[in-house]
Amino acid sequence: MSKGLVALDRITSFVVGLVLLAAGVGAVGWRLGWWPGMPERIRADGVGVVDTAWWPWALGAAGVVLVILALRWLLAHTGRRQVSALTLAGSGRQGRLTVDGEPLANALAGALAGEPGVRSAGGRLVRDRDELVLEVTAEVDPAVELRDIASAADAAAADLRLMVGETAVRCRVLLSAQRRPNQTLRRVS
Numbered sequence: 001m002s003k004g005l006v007a008l009d010r011i012t013s014f015v016v017g018l019v020l021l022a023a024g025v026g027a028v029g030w031r032l033g034w035w036p037g038m039p040e041r042i043r044a045d046g047v048g049v050v051d052t053a054w055w056p057w058a059l060g061a062a063g064v065v066l067v068i069l070a071l072r073w074l075l076a077h078t079g080r081r082q083v084s085a086l087t088l089a090g091s092g093r094q095g096r097l098t099v100d101g102e103p104l105a106n107a108l109a110g111a112l113a114g115e116p117g118v119r120s121a122g123g124r125l126v127r128d129r130d131e132l133v134l135e136v137t138a139e140v141d142p143a144v145e146l147r148d149i150a151s152a153a154d155a156a157a158a159d160l161r162l163m164v165g166e167t168a169v170r171c172r173v174l175l176s177a178q179r180r181p182n183q184t185l186r187r188v189s
Contacts, residue, residue, distance in 0.1 A: 003129055005076055063082045099164060101125030101134075109136050111156040112173070117144030125169070134160065142177045149175065 030038055049093040049172035051056055105123030128135075134157075140149060150173075159171035 006129070009084050104160070104164070105134055105136070108134055108156050108171070109137055109138070111159070112136055112138050112153055114147070115149060115152045117141040118149065133172050134169050135172045137173065137174045137176070146175070149173075 015026050099180060101124070105125050109121040109123035112118055117140055119139045119141060121136060123134060123136040126133050136153070138149070140146075153171070153173040157173075160169070160171060
């Protein structure tokens with residue numbers, strides 16, 4: 001999700017929350033009689049809009065617009081995060097230097113998977129808040145020393161930065177502990 005979409009979500013959530021809070025306080029205050037002079041019931045006898053010929057069409061059009069806005073909002077939040085290629089520094093008018101994201105992610109995951117105590121590892125190149133992130137997920141043995149895994153991940157990330165450039169991509173390593181301790185260790189290379 002982009003920074004603009006996150007900001008729009010937060011602002012919209014804040015405004016909707018304020019409106020709902022004000023409506024709730026107003027309803028409670030009306031029920032408890034906090035505002036003298038407010039009627040106990042609101043009558044809508046004089047409102048003839050519902051009986052006009054255009055009312056069902058206007059209500060239907062408003063419903064269609066709300067459905068389109070809701071679908072657009074959902075599509076904006078389910079955007080494809082995975083990136084297929086990374087453009088390297090040195091690209092210009094003469095040509096573009098790129099590297100495929102999948103082999104790059106697999107190389108980093110393979111370096112981590114070769115460490116003792118790592119059961120499996122996989123990776124992918126994603127766009128997260130307008131930054132390219134090489135995300136590696138690894139399942140580790142619960143008894144493994146996390147400092148060793150962190151050192152191996154730092155070394156692999158440093159090698160990656162040497163290959164593709166210092167600011168081209170960031171690395172994120174997500175570790176999860178093995179769920180069944182009786183399994184034998186497997187190495188994925």
